[in-house]
Amino acid sequence: MPMPTILRENRADRVWVRLHRPDARNAIDKAMVDELHGVCDELERDPRILLIAGGDGVFAGGADIAELRDRTPADALEGINSRLFDRIARLPMPVIAAVDGWALGGGAELAYAADLRIASDRARFGSPEPSLGIVPAAGATWRLPRLVGEPLAKEMLLAGRVIGADEALAAGLVTAVHPPATLDAAADALADRIAARDPLAIRHTKRLIDDPTDDPRAAADAAQAECFGSPAKHERMTAWLDQRLERKNA
Structure with a gap:
């Protein structure tokens, strides 16, 4: 049987996926695309946080x-x-990319499809596609300008500029930079912060951010109405009020 192209770790509130084609610098082939579609199948049925990482020093070489x-x-x-990256971007719960080392071409586009990106201090992002006679057609031309602004995006996409972790942080492409040895723990800590919140509220908030409508207020009101009818809203607010009363009486 063919070797798997991803390694998975399933937990109650999250799924870790590690790209695993070490001999090919984690290049994204059709087999990996199919396996990632399988992950999406599962997370659409059973929404959990998705964390995506690569191997030691390479997120994905394209x-x-x-x-x-x-x-x-x-x-x-x-x-x-x-189509795969669009599906990952539309997953109900947040997606975190933990980028260690090179994220090039399709690898960078996979990271751009995540809701949140953190990086190791040796991360590198770039788009070499035009040098190979093709365009960066899997998300970079529409996601990257939104993430870092059009001038920097155009230099990366048109002139082949590669940016490192510090520049990615300054541009807002990633939200934090960590040493490689602590990157996974930092990704888990970020997922912990998300998981501590109400899943229904998180799902609606992500959808409202990602899918703006002509009437965003009406969409937000409808989402809020569903949350107001959820038992979790009453339980969480009651717990918050009880804790405030305990602090006041302490």
């Missing part, structure tokens, strides 16, 4: 060039990678 070379115009129109 799409698999050997496969890309043989893909046809019909394959491009199928959107093999872009």
Whole structure:
């Protein structure tokens, strides 16, 4: 049987996925795309936080060039990678990318599809696709300008500029930078902060941010109405009021 291209760790409130093609710098091939679709199948049925990481020193070195070379115009129109990354971006619960080392091409686009990105101090982001005769068509041309602003995005996409962890932090592409040895723990700590909140409220908040409508107030009111009808709202607010009373009487 073929070796798996991802390693998974399932927990009650989260799923860790580690890209695992060490001999190919974690290049994203069709087998990995299919396995990640399987993860999405599960998380759409049973929403949990998703954490995505690579191996030691490489998040993902891009799409698999050997496969890309043989893909046809019909394959491009199928959107093999872009459909996957869109699906990851639309998962009900937040997605965290923990980027250690190189995140290039499709690897960078996978990270851009996450809701939150943290990085090791040796992280590098870049888009070499035009040097290979193709465009960064799996999300970089629309997600990266929104994340870092159009001028920096254009320099990365058009001129091949690669940015490191500190510049990614300054540009807002990542929210924190950590030593490689503590990156996974930092990702778990971030997931812990999300998991401590009400899942229904988190799901609605993510959707309201990602899917703006012509009437965002009405959409927010409808989401709030569902939360107001949830037992968790009453339980959490009661606990908060009880704790405040305890502090006041202490």
